Amino acid sequence: MHRSPRLLGAGVHTAGPGKDYPAHAHTSWELVYYVRGRITCPVGDATYAATPGTVLLTPPNTWHAEQSRTGYANRYLQVDAAAGHPWPRLCYDDADHTLRRVFDALVREPDTELRTILLAELDLRLRRAAAPPPTPAEQLVAQAEQLFEEGFATGLRIADVAAELGSSTSGLRAAFARLRDTSPQAALQAVRLRHALAHIRNSTLPLQAVAELTGYHSVSHLSRHVKATTGSAPGALRTTKPRP
Incomplete structure (x- = not known):
């Protein structure tokens, strides 16, 4: 024993x-x-x-x-x-x-x-938890997700991510579709949204600053994405109110 x-x-x-x-x-x-x-x-x-x-x-x-x-x-x-x-x-x-x-x-x-x-x-x-080693597709997706986490606030492009990982854009899309049932672009946007919602809910930063920190092109782009995903405008999600 x-x-x-x-x-x-x-x-x-x-x-x-x-x-x-x-x-x-x-x-x-x-x-x-x-x-x-x-x-x-x-x-x-x-x-x-x-x-x-x-x-x-x-x-x-x-x-x-x-x-x-x-x-x-x-x-x-x-x-x-x-x-x-x-x-x-x-x-x-x-x-x-x-x-x-x-x-x-x-x-x-x-x-x-x-x-x-x-x-x-x-x-x-x-x-x-013993498991077989990840397949090449599983490794590709995991590495892409890591790059999304590291570069979501920049003008990250899926084609650039695929190239850095030695894959074609179509190959990366196919791997995400099979293993995550989504697209690389949607996965990147989900990372941006997660960080944006954290700023909106837990800070008093203006929406323009939130957009710049999380890789959105504009406040309107940020607002559309937040409302489409949560059903609420960013202002309605604030839990930390600005001081008067």
């Missing part, structure tokens, strides 16, 4: 483009959840391509490194568990970001008893 894992430490790591993390090894397991970026990760005799939602689980005394292609951020856990503990070496989060929520909670939670409960939940989920 495997002994129960025990959390030794947890934290957040961020790095800019080209800021690699050198090869190292631990006497405990290292569990890493990648939040943003594209990273090449040599682990022992294997090499993995990590994108947001990837979880890498490195056993004790295994050399590993991170090669930053775009800049990246992760959540990491140091866990005492048997070297043969039945975890996959690689798995992927689900659409509800279940694993990320548990990783984030473990990083933030100071209470030892609650951490033990959270780690037990993570242990169970990781045992069930």
Whole structure:
């Protein structure tokens, strides 16, 4: 029977483009959840391509490194568990970001008893989360979504995203249609809308500033998109009112 894992430490790591993390090894397991970026990760005799939602689980005394292609951020856990503990070496989060929520909670939670409960939940989920490597189309869509998150406020064009990822525009559209049941342009607009609504609901910024910060061509463009999606004009969604 495997002994129960025990959390030794947890934290957040961020790095800019080209800021690699050198090869190292631990006497405990290292569990890493990648939040943003594209990273090449040599682990022992294997090499993995990590994108947001990837979880890498490195056993004790295994050399590993991170090669930053775009800049990246992760959540990491140091866990005492048997070297043969039945975890996959690689798995992927689900659409509800279940694993990320548990990783984030473990990083933030100071209470030892609650951490033990959270780690037990993570242990169970990781045992069930083993999955085959993503297909080329899944990788393409995940990388495009990351570029949308990084560049939504700019004049980002789908053709430029496809070119950066080594795909044709039609190939990118086909991948989104099959895997997300939407188009790349609609996915990019959804990212812009999410950030715009956050500004509208939680700040007193003028709508012109919100439009400029979130990649909309004009206030009217922003307003049409907000109303078409929510059924309400931007002003009706304000929860933080400007001071008189």
